[in-house]
Amino acid sequence: MESKIFYLNKIPGFAGRCNDILYSSPLRVTAVHRLIVFFGGDVQDLKSCMEKHNDSKRYLMWSLENTLSILSKRFPQSHIMIVRPSRMEIKSYAVFSCYDNFVPGDEYGVPSFKPNNNALLHLSKLLRSVLTQVSQQDILGVNLTLMAFSKGCVVLNQFLHEFHHIQNQENLDENLKDLTKRIKDIWWLDGGHAGTKDTWINDKRILESFAKLGTLVLDMSCGNVKHWILKNFYVVGIKVYVYVTPYQVNDKRRPWIKNQENLFCKTLQELHVPVQRTLHFKEEKPSLTTHFNVLTVIKDIST
Template identity: 35%
Template sequence: MNDVSSVDSSVVHRLGFVDGFNGKRNEVLFCGTPNPEHNVVFFGGDVQEYPEVMLAHRDNKNYIQWNLENTCRLLADKFPRSHVFIIKPSSMHLKTFSSYMNFVESDIMGCPMHSEGQQSWQSLSALLENSVAKVHPEFSPSLEVPLDIIGFSKGCVVLNQLVYDMKADDELTKKVRGLYWLDGGHNGGSKTWITDLKLLEVLASTCINVFCHVTPYQLGDSNRKWIAKEQKKFVSVLRRLSAKVSNTVHFEGEERNLDLHFKVLTEFV
């Protein structure tokens, strides 16, 4: 890769497999500007892949607009003066269903089994450190700037696990400026949103800004009615705990569909 001083934020670099914590590895994409003021980490949802993979898929090609490279550029535009890192899932079942098993114990479909002590922060820290080394070996100071972490759809399971593993005095936690839950959802039977009081108390005790952006695609799912109930409780409990939380419902009143679900990516900032 070229020296980071000449990096063009519109150019997306595939860093390939990056070493994480305890022998785990994830593929990472990067784009950004020189001398970042903050870092952005993104965990995507089902379907999102490299453009050529999506184009080769009978169904997923219909959503090619939301491929990971386009998403990386979109985030770079939304967060100027930033370094953007997209961490790919550990696996994509049937080239569609994302599983982030390197962050949270999950089944092949990506349904999480949350519990404390899964070392998700260590995984994130190692991936960031080694990704920066691949971008430019001498650019470690970029790890000292504030951090925004974004989960979209299935990617929100990683944010949830980070909360399970959160300690208010953790060094990386102190760098987090904002956590963004974008229309979180998965195929499991519950725990799409965190409702455990003790976990939310830890989150509320930090200085982290919590942003929730949701659409009828998840909130209006008649087959998964628990999503709306859990999301409402997540926000209400954090507000009662005086956390810095905002909640935005996009496309309210419109018919739920996958296009609007993806479109939250363009609307959330």
């Protein structure tokens, strides 16, 4: 069975922000559905755009359309939604993905994280707009997987800042309540950007808030059962998958990436967040080939 594929132009989100979206329905129809939201890396764009640039056209196999096909085959029971960056910064030597609608960045998309940039609210409204356009409103309540590769991981990092920001808000937007309680797992795939800091989030306060997110969700749905929650909240926490390659974490020119990634995983594990960390292609020389190939080794482990 083939999935239905849609390219949706300028989908509205929060306060006038718009993103182009690629969406595909599940290859295999089952009673249980999931929606994967994916943010790609530098270079990755629509095939027609990549063909016009001397550097980008070397990586056509990783176009957003091909990436959608890869994800659909790796997760055949899931709806897939790829968020195209709102800005592609074109230089003579490379093209940089800039997720300005989620996190402010410079001309190369290097992020400047904020406590709140309404990135979560933008995502929530994007989801509703997309699912309405593709006539899939019935999956608005399904579980969510957030997944990002390379530069796209800056969006996940901004989400972490916002999880911390909303933790103690009394009048939390109903859309944010719904969004956070449906996130079941988050995948960081060989994260990196052109900056020299904040490749991975190491602020313990922010990671502590993330570790408590499962408790927050349970508390909203089950009422005042704090004693039971404190005893059992590890079970309901969001699962984290970290897939890395030597291209990012063994680069001697950028030692901060390895150090930050190690501390990120170590801190989450100490906070009892379920983390699965895997170093892929560790016997191979660091290269863009192995970097991109991490997209081919992810798989659906929920079934």
